[in-house]
Amino acid sequence: MKPDYPYHVNLHEHRLVYELLKRKLRTAIVQKVITRLRAKDLRHIFYTLHREKPQPGQIPSLEMMTQTRESFLYMAVFASIYRCAHRGDFKANMDIEAVMFAWDYFCETFPGHIRERRPFGRIRPANFDEAWVIAEAMQTGLVELQYCFRCHHNFLVTYCTRYQPVCQVCALKSKNKRGI
Numbered sequence: 001m002k003p004d005y006p007y008h009v010n011l012h013e014h015r016l017v018y019e020l021l022k023r024k025l026r027t028a029i030v031q032k033v034i035t036r037l038r039a040k041d042l043r044h045i046f047y048t049l050h051r052e053k054p055q056p057g058q059i060p061s062l063e064m065m066t067q068t069r070e071s072f073l074y075m076a077v078f079a080s081i082y083r084c085a086h087r088g089d090f091k092a093n094m095d096i097e098a099v100m101f102a103w104d105y106f107c108e109t110f111p112g113h114i115r116e117r118r119p120f121g122r123i124r125p126a127n128f129d130e131a132w133v134i135a136e137a138m139q140t141g142l143v144e145l146q147y148c149f150r151c152h153h154n155f156l157v158t159y160c161t162r163y164q165p166v167c168q169v170c171a172l173k174s175k176n177k178r179g180i
């Protein structure tokens with residue numbers, strides 16, 4: 001980082017880079033947040049922290065995350081935690097501290113669920129990249145949390161999926177009742 005930046009700014013950014021890379025956020029995403037660091041530097045820090053290279057490939061998509069109905073239920077849990085932890089208006093900006101808090105809390109709730117490589121399970125977000133994508137989509141409106149007056153749960157809606165924008169808790173219940 002450039003030495004002419006104030007000490008406290010450098011310190012804050014270094015801490016943030018550490019916190020994001022510790023959770024294995026893709027260096028391509030980290031670079032969007034901390035623009036003063038080169039991709040090469042980020043990859044080096046990632047390697048120093050994990051003794052492995054960062055994952056190559058595409059940034060995860062909502063479509064990939066919503067292949068099963070059950071995934072919606074877990075994503076709604078994550079989205080609810082993030083929405084509660086956000087210190088302002090989650091549609092106005094992303095609260096990075098809140099994303100990290102929500103992800104850590106989610107991991108405590110579902111221990112051992114993290115998947116960095118295929119095959120991915122039904123518990124989504126399966127890694128911090130996916131958690132980031134969900135939080136970002138909540139800001140842009142691609143993901144919405146709605147309240148179901150039938151089962152009294154929050155449910156997650158996204159239009160980037162083959163599933164109808166309905167409460168998947170109720171949809172699963174009626175599917176099980178019909179025995180299909």
Ligand SMILES: [Zn+2]
Nearest residue numbers: 148151167170
């Ligand atoms: Zn419902």
